Amino acid sequence: MTCPLCDTQGGAVLWRNDFCRIVLADEPDHPGFLRVILNAHVKEMTDLSPAEQAALMQVVFAAEAALVEVMQPDKVNLASLGNVVPHLHWHVIPRFADDPHFPNPVWGAKLRESPHAAPPDLDTQLAAALHSQGAGRGSKDA
Amino acid sequence: MTCPLCDTQGGAVLWRNDFCRIVLADEPDHPGFLRVILNAHVKEMTDLSPAEQAALMQVVFAAEAALVEVMQPDKVNLASLGNVVPHLHWHVIPRFADDPHFPNPVWGAKLRESPHAAPPDLDTQLAAALHSQGAGRGSKDA
Numbered sequence: 001m002t003c004p005l006c007d008t009q010g011g012a013v014l015w016r017n018d019f020c021r022i023v024l025a026d027e028p029d030h031p032g033f034l035r036v037i038l039n040a041h042v043k044e045m046t047d048l049s050p051a052e053q054a055a056l057m058q059v060v061f062a063a064e065a066a067l068v069e070v071m072q073p074d075k076v077n078l079a080s081l082g083n084v085v086p087h088l089h090w091h092v093i094p095r096f097a098d099d100p101h102f103p104n105p106v107w108g109a110k111l112r113e114s115p116h117a118a119p120p121d122l123d124t125q126l127a128a129a130l131h132s133q134g135a136g137r138g139s140k141d142a
Numbered sequence: 143m144t145c146p147l148c149d150t151q152g153g154a155v156l157w158r159n160d161f162c163r164i165v166l167a168d169e170p171d172h173p174g175f176l177r178v179i180l181n182a183h184v185k186e187m188t189d190l191s192p193a194e195q196a197a198l199m200q201v202v203f204a205a206e207a208a209l210v211e212v213m214q215p216d217k218v219n220l221a222s223l224g225n226v227v228p229h230l231h232w233h234v235i236p237r238f239a240d241d242p243h244f245p246n247p248v249w250g251a252k253l254r255e256s257p258h259a260a261p262p263d264l265d266t267q268l269a270a271a272l273h274s275q276g277a278g279r280g281s282k283d284a
Contacts, residue, residue: 043217044206044210044217044218045203045206045218045220046203046206046207046210046218050200053199053203054196054199057195057196057199058192061187061188061195064186064187064188065188068186068188075185075186075223075224075225075228076186076187076188077221077222077223077224077225078187078220078221078222078223079219079220079221079222079223079247080219080220080221081217081219081220081221081247082217082219083217083219083237083244083245083246083247084245086217095225102225103225103226104225104249105221105223105225105247105249107246107247107249107250108249108250
């Protein structure tokens with residue numbers, strides 16, 4: 001069985017190490033939508049060891065911190081769903097009061113057409129923010 | 143400004159300690175839908191200290207483990223959104239291939255009417271599973 005997160009990076013890679021990667025998702029309604037993707041094909045958080053769980057969440061929280069630093073969202077949404085692609089990945093989504101779905105989840109009813117304004121070099125700014133804080137403690141490379 | 147998660151428990155409490163609580167949500171489409179609710183009114187995970195982040199996630203993963211033990215779901219969904227109620231709470235949702243929204247998120251389009259079958263004493267079974275594993279390491283009381 002093929003898995004799109006084993007076969008591809010799943011987006012534009014902004015940061016990675018041996019354990020996981022952070023990609024900028026292709027989600028035009030939500031500029032800055034990040035995904036933290038485990039490199040290995042694992043289904044549930046409880047399939048990881050406690051140390052691995054902690055390591056992955058540190059990267060998720062580093063992604064949230066980078067979004068807060070660069071975009072000052074009104075809220076950050078975090079989610080690990082995986083119903084369609086059961087390969088651990090965390091959605092880390094900057095939410096704004098004027099974004100297309102707010103206050104609904106991004107999977108809920110769309111209420112507006114235009115995305116929240118974002119700078120043209122958003123990817124560069126987010127990558128810099130992720131690297132400056134090492135995406136959590138144990139960053140290795142990029 | 144009032145907050146429903148400061149003013150009420152937010153559901154039937156299955157487990158709690160001084161830091162957070164686990165409630166069975168009133169979600170008829172999704173029996174076993176748990177919420178892990180921080181007792182304090184805090185907005186974002188990155189507003190917590192690293193130790194507090196880790197403590198809350200341990201309880202979230204204990205809730206997932208209890209659902210896996212009792213219900214054997216096809217997938218577990220985890221999400222911290224808070225767009226409407228910006229008081230940290232984690233949705234921990236057992237998902238089944240025959241549930242009303244699968245494979246959509248529970249906030250997406252509904253595809254079927256009937257919930258996945260669940261035992262009448264589901265709350266008791268989940269509470270027992272949460273207590274037997276102490277809902278993570280640092281359980282105190284219940």
